Amino acid sequence: MQPQKTIYLDNNATTRLDERVLEAMLPYFTENYANASSAHLAGLSVNEAVEFAAWHTAGLIGAKEKEIVFTSGATESINLAIKGFAGQNRTHIVTVATEHKAVLDTCLYMQSIGFDVSFVPVNSDGLLDLDLLAKTITNNTIMVVVMMVNNETGVIQDCKEIARLAHSKNVLFICDATQAVGKIPVAVEDLGIDLLAFSAHKFYGPKGIGALYISSKAKIKLSPQLHGGGQQRKLRSGTLNVPAIIGLGEACEIALAEMKADEERINTLRNHLEENLLKIEGSFINGNAQKRIYNTSNICFPGISAQRLIIALQNIAVSDGSACSSVITEPSHVLKALGLSNENALSSVRFSLGKFTTFEDIEETIERVTTLVKELRS
Structure with missing residues (x-):
């Protein structure tokens, strides 16, 4: 296999x-x-x-x-x-x-x-x-x-x-x-x-x-x-x-030579990802949606454990906070500073795209996250 x-x-x-x-x-x-x-x-x-x-x-x-x-x-x-x-x-x-x-x-x-x-x-x-x-x-x-x-x-x-x-x-x-x-x-x-x-x-x-x-x-x-x-x-x-x-x-x-082209392509993929994941009931973006870098999307899926979702996603690598503190099971200090409750902070997932991300990657992620959030909530 x-x-x-x-x-x-x-x-x-x-x-x-x-x-x-x-x-x-x-x-x-x-x-x-x-x-x-x-x-x-x-x-x-x-x-x-x-x-x-x-x-x-x-x-x-x-x-x-x-x-x-x-x-x-x-x-x-x-x-x-x-x-x-x-x-x-x-x-x-x-x-x-x-x-x-x-x-x-x-x-x-x-x-x-x-x-x-x-x-x-x-x-x-x-x-x-x-x-x-x-x-x-x-x-x-x-x-x-x-x-x-x-x-x-x-x-x-x-x-x-x-x-x-x-x-x-x-x-x-x-x-x-x-x-x-x-x-x-x-x-x-x-x-x-x-x-x-x-x-x-x-x-x-x-x-x-x-x-x-x-x-x-x-x-x-x-x-x-x-x-x-x-x-x-x-x-x-x-x-x-x-x-x-x-x-x-x-x-x-x-980076200097390819930055603009990377930004345009990655931004399109990120927006497509967000547009579909925000169709999940109750989901919302953490942080200012406009004054934000083009590759990052931090989304809260209320009622689920972000860590359980990350494990269930298996081959899809996403994060529930900074890589430097990911071993600690506690709410993100960043999201808490934005006023999120402990529950919502622990239900938030960061998706950060790069120049090797493909449209097919995003399509599979949308499908898997949508399905798994429904399963975890039930």
């Missing part, structure tokens, strides 16, 4: 590696394997490839090559961006209740070492109340930390206005753009972002590599969190993960 094909609709958790990215990486495992910090010819050749990857990475977000620091992923980037300010005169951090755990837990750590942290609530549609944000910033605030696209609902925050508010009070704006970079246009200078974190594996690159953008205009002085050989301008020591860096650069180049 042939195994069932996996229908993968959990692309906000991670994405399949683009074969072109793998092809670009392979020579740096077996042929061009020299240390990029070595002074010999082989090392210099690899270093040149790393610089080229940094150029592509910077180009995707409208930055300069020297403003990019490679990390193991967005979580490390976020930690470096936030913890790097320990020891500063101002000690107040403003963030949002619906942030990813990488931000929330780092801010809780900062709280434990003496920082004051404000966790600003959101409206019922997941959008930030900018007037409330402005009132939360004080003379002691050093940074505002807000994600661009929510990983669970896909809601897009007004980062340009958030940056304007922060800068009007002489406060830095740190942005977790993990779910945005590679999917939608991100121009750091135009948006006014001071530090921005992202990961390659969210847009068809390899796992274990990401970057932190640090604005040269903002003249930011971060304390490194890793000490050692002083690689990457003494901000992040350690031998560079060259194959992964090459993969990130290639993924950035592909």
Whole structure:
């Protein structure tokens, strides 16, 4: 008996590696394997490839090559961006209740070492109340930390206005753009972002590599969190993960070239999925339906257990929350922040599509989810 094909609709958790990215990486495992910090010819050749990857990475977000620091992923980037300010005169951090755990837990750590942290609530549609944000910033605030696209609902925050508010009070704006970079246009200078974190594996690159953008205009002085050989301008020591860096650069180049076409196709599929799943009695979208990224649909099916539905779907991979906390059987903190009851939060499923999603995948998902929700309710 042939195994069932996996229908993968959990692309906000991670994405399949683009074969072109793998092809670009392979020579740096077996042929061009020299240390990029070595002074010999082989090392210099690899270093040149790393610089080229940094150029592509910077180009995707409208930055300069020297403003990019490679990390193991967005979580490390976020930690470096936030913890790097320990020891500063101002000690107040403003963030949002619906942030990813990488931000929330780092801010809780900062709280434990003496920082004051404000966790600003959101409206019922997941959008930030900018007037409330402005009132939360004080003379002691050093940074505002807000994600661009929510990983669970896909809601897009007004980062340009958030940056304007922060800068009007002489406060830095740190942005977790993990779910945005590679999917939608991100121009750091135009948006006014001071530090921005992202990961390659969210847009068809390899796992274990990401970057932190640090604005040269903002003249930011971060304390490194890793000490050692002083690689990457003494901000992040350690031998560079060259194959992964090459993969990130290639993924950035592909995303820049194909982003618009991917958006149009995926948006059509997502809308078709939603249109049909919302025919299920009582179902509704979590988060703002308009100000939302095109690949994400978080739908509540009242009266069912999302976990039971996910298990029953078998070969169809969907999620009931962030991949980083999926082992915990408790309501999503994001959905709770939107005002959902525990029951409805636990009845909500996230569908996140990608460029390898097909129309046939969506048709089968509609049929299976519709049937299973009725069965679970009965």
